[in-house]
Amino acid sequence: MRLPYRITQGRGEVAATITVLRDRTTLAHLRSVFSGVESGRVYARNWKAPKAKTKGTYRFCITLRDRAHHDSTLSCARIRLR
Numbered sequence: 161m162r163l164p165y166r167i168t169q170g171r172g173e174v175a176a177t178i179t180v181l182r183d184r185t186t187l188a189h190l191r192s193v194f195s196g197v198e199s200g201r202v203y204a205r206n207w208k209a210p211k212a213k214t215k216g217t218y219r220f221c222i223t224l225r226d227r228a229h230h231d232s233t234l235s236c237a238r239i240r241l242r
Contacts, residue, residue: 162204
């Protein structure tokens with residue numbers, strides 16, 4: 161499954177750190193290497209969702225870090241499993 165996020169300011173190189181949660185339990189930490197981004201574009205990371213449906217609210221939170229070690233504001237979104 162793809163976990164999309166949009167760059168809202170500037171351009172340059174960033175590394176993404178994504179945490180996937182079910183309720184308050186961390187299911188996965190995903191990290192990317194630095195890659196070029198542009199404002200307004202949507203990017204995504206892949207995550208393998210569980211095959212068995214379990215009750216709970218799934219969401220992912222992302223932080224971007226630039227080469228100067230500045231972190232973006234934490235941003236979270238729900239994940240809808242089918």
